[in-house]
Amino acid sequence: MKTRKRFTLARRPAGTPVAADFRLVQEAFPELEEGQFLIENRYASLDPAIRGWLDDAPSYMPPVPLGEAVRATTVGVVAQSRNPDFPVGQWVLGLNAIETHSLGVAGGFTGPIDPMIVPSPTNFLSVLGAVGMTAYFGLLEVGQPRPGETLLVSGAAGAVGSLVGQIGKLKGLRAIGIAGGAEKCRRLTERYGFDAAIDYRGKTVDQLEAEIRALAPDGVDVVFENVGGACLDAALMNLRHGSRVALCGLISEYNSPEKIGARNLWQLIVHSARIEGLLVRDYLPRFAEGGAQMAEWVMAGKLVIDEHVDEGIEKAFPAFMRLFEGSNDGKMILKL
Amino acid sequence: MKTRKRFTLARRPAGTPVAADFRLVQEAFPELEEGQFLIENRYASLDPAIRGWLDDAPSYMPPVPLGEAVRATTVGVVAQSRNPDFPVGQWVLGLNAIETHSLGVAGGFTGPIDPMIVPSPTNFLSVLGAVGMTAYFGLLEVGQPRPGETLLVSGAAGAVGSLVGQIGKLKGLRAIGIAGGAEKCRRLTERYGFDAAIDYRGKTVDQLEAEIRALAPDGVDVVFENVGGACLDAALMNLRHGSRVALCGLISEYNSPEKIGARNLWQLIVHSARIEGLLVRDYLPRFAEGGAQMAEWVMAGKLVIDEHVDEGIEKAFPAFMRLFEGSNDGKMILKL
Numbered sequence: 001m002k003t004r005k006r007f008t009l010a011r012r013p014a015g016t017p018v019a020a021d022f023r024l025v026q027e028a029f030p031e032l033e034e035g036q037f038l039i040e041n042r043y044a045s046l047d048p049a050i051r052g053w054l055d056d057a058p059s060y061m062p063p064v065p066l067g068e069a070v071r072a073t074t075v076g077v078v079a080q081s082r083n084p085d086f087p088v089g090q091w092v093l094g095l096n097a098i099e100t101h102s103l104g105v106a107g108g109f110t111g112p113i114d115p116m117i118v119p120s121p122t123n124f125l126s127v128l129g130a131v132g133m134t135a136y137f138g139l140l141e142v143g144q145p146r147p148g149e150t151l152l153v154s155g156a157a158g159a160v161g162s163l164v165g166q167i168g169k170l171k172g173l174r175a176i177g178i179a180g181g182a183e184k185c186r187r188l189t190e191r192y193g194f195d196a197a198i199d200y201r202g203k204t205v206d207q208l209e210a211e212i213r214a215l216a217p218d219g220v221d222v223v224f225e226n227v228g229g230a231c232l233d234a235a236l237m238n239l240r241h242g243s244r245v246a247l248c249g250l251i252s253e254y255n256s257p258e259k260i261g262a263r264n265l266w267q268l269i270v271h272s273a274r275i276e277g278l279l280v281r282d283y284l285p286r287f288a289e290g291g292a293q294m295a296e297w298v299m300a301g302k303l304v305i306d307e308h309v310d311e312g313i314e315k316a317f318p319a320f321m322r323l324f325e326g327s328n329d330g331k332m333i334l335k336l
Numbered sequence: 337m338k339t340r341k342r343f344t345l346a347r348r349p350a351g352t353p354v355a356a357d358f359r360l361v362q363e364a365f366p367e368l369e370e371g372q373f374l375i376e377n378r379y380a381s382l383d384p385a386i387r388g389w390l391d392d393a394p395s396y397m398p399p400v401p402l403g404e405a406v407r408a409t410t411v412g413v414v415a416q417s418r419n420p421d422f423p424v425g426q427w428v429l430g431l432n433a434i435e436t437h438s439l440g441v442a443g444g445f446t447g448p449i450d451p452m453i454v455p456s457p458t459n460f461l462s463v464l465g466a467v468g469m470t471a472y473f474g475l476l477e478v479g480q481p482r483p484g485e486t487l488l489v490s491g492a493a494g495a496v497g498s499l500v501g502q503i504g505k506l507k508g509l510r511a512i513g514i515a516g517g518a519e520k521c522r523r524l525t526e527r528y529g530f531d532a533a534i535d536y537r538g539k540t541v542d543q544l545e546a547e548i549r550a551l552a553p554d555g556v557d558v559v560f561e562n563v564g565g566a567c568l569d570a571a572l573m574n575l576r577h578g579s580r581v582a583l584c585g586l587i588s589e590y591n592s593p594e595k596i597g598a599r600n601l602w603q604l605i606v607h608s609a610r611i612e613g614l615l616v617r618d619y620l621p622r623f624a625e626g627g628a629q630m631a632e633w634v635m636a637g638k639l640v641i642d643e644h645v646d647e648g649i650e651k652a653f654p655a656f657m658r659l660f661e662g663s664n665d666g667k668m669i670l671k672l
């Protein structure tokens with residue numbers, strides 16, 4: 001009898017997750033019912049958003065149930081099938097879990113993909129996946145940038161941030177990135193084409209505020225916020241009139257028992273500015289449009305795509321934690 | 337030689353203003369130059385925004401200089417004139433100061449008004465002034481409400497909040513108000529037509545969050561925020577998908593040395609919601625439109641206008657502090 005390995009949630013993390021919050025289990029394949037199919041997962045996407053799904057808190061998706069495999073987007077191949085739309089051998093992309101095999105159901109969040117259209121099937125988890133669509137629609141729809149404006153990106157060396165900066169440059173913006181450490185900052189300007197980089201490590205809000213001001217004395221028009229905390233408070237002190245903060249993530253507080261939020265909200269009033277939350281799911285009906293544009297840029301050599309692939313489901317926990325340590329270089333992917 | 341009395345800023349308040357931060361001075365009228373005119377102020381508008389202008393912080397207006405009269409909108413009558421556009425006896429409205437007489441200049445922020453079109457010239461400081469325009473454009477333009485939606489207003493018994501609730505009802509919204517104390521809450525439902533009221537006094541964020549949820553189990557679509565702090569954090573936990581928070585004021589933190597902001601910003605991501613700052617000055621070109629609509633509602637008996645008038649420039653300090661104590665019943669106005 002065939003078995004699968006699953007990276008399951010053993011208990012809800014209190015603050016920063018620890019290894020004992022998870023359990024790697026091995027169990028029998030589920031028996032397929034009519035309409036179902038079994039996906040052999042090849043790659044799982046490790047994203048900061050997963051941290052939110054581990055908490056028992058009101059969110060846009062139900063919490064991962066205790067004892068269940070941790071939810072993640074995966075790319076895989078159909079290994080068994082009782083569904084004619086998903087024949088054995090078909091590559092698929094779907095919202096599944098960190099597990100070697102997932103059960104596909106009719107009408108679920110899994111769709112066929114053609115891995116031949118991109119250099120690597122992992123690209124469906126980066127530039128053509130939620131990460132790419134978040135950067136594309138988040139910057140262009142929520143940020144509403146106009147050519148010549150100044151863009152500030154936090155978490156700029158990350159999977160989403162590095163794409164946001166590059167798309168910003170393609171759209172005629174001046175791009176300033178915030179990242180942790182000299183090496184990442186060098187990557188921002190040399191590899192992703194940011195005009196300037198700020199290293200946030202060891203700096204107070206006041207120091208960050210002053211460094212942003214030095215680079216953008218007239219203020220910033222669009223902030224793409226991935227981090228929150230000191231980065232967001234410093235950004236809020238440098239807004240121009242009518243500026244837009246696209247709130248994509250708050251990774252600095254995802255492991256904090258107390259939410260951090262922002263103190264300098266009063267600056268929104270001073271500058272008639274806004275903070276708008278960004279949920280990529282809202283743009284699902286336009287993913288084809290976004291994907292086509294991103295693919296065109298990739299094929300034209302206009303977008304640098306960095307992926308950080310760790311291998312083996314046994315590595316799921318340390319690979320996931322790289323997102324919070326900042327020790328990944330590019331989109332974090334687990335090869336299963 | 338004629339003199340005027342001025343309520344001046346003696347030093348910048350540290351936190352909550354105290355009487356010694358101000359000084360009432362008596363000085364000679366300025367000599368009029370060509371194009372200038374002297375306004376005998378009858379009424380001054382006391383607004384929470386004034387508190388922000390007392391700090392030496394980056395804002396949408398320069399700080400009130402030390403030794404200068406405290407900036408305020410006033411209604412008055414031209415008493416001397418070397419400007420043919422402002423003859424003696426003309427009623428005017430302008431951004432002047434808390435002083436018995438202000439110097440009007442050509443091209444300044446003062447314009448003629450006709451006090452005959454409203455029941456009282458004070459109405460130019462309430463329903464037809466910045467307060468009325470803030471409620472009108474803030475709710476309708478920043479809040480973007482649709483009939484049938486649920487509106488939550490904090491500071492709902494205040495000058496702006498009471499108008500926001502009434503405009504909301506005129507536009508077919510369900511209106512929930514938050515105010516301090518049983519009497520104000522009664523006023524919300526009985527006098528201003530709110531559907532329900534919540535008394536915030538002595539309650540934690542969790543309690544406020546639960547009370548809002550009990551009244552709006554499906555969440556709120558528009559939040560009109562005047563208060564900040566616990567009110568805002570509780571409101572953020574009750575947002576619907578795509579909801580709008582019109583950030584008008586943060587009176588709970590204006591006297592705080594540390595800015596308070598909001599902790600539950602993560603809910604903006606969960607619900608693709610936004611917080612947008614509201615500066616009524618942006619709508620100056622549309623004040624005539626807003627004023628006409630407000631005047632029509634007033635004349636039709638559809639808007640209740642409450643004004644709280646204290647008398648005498650000697651009362652300027654305690655009258656201003658009512659805004660923070662919540663001891664005013666309606667738009668706070670000082671009769672000079």
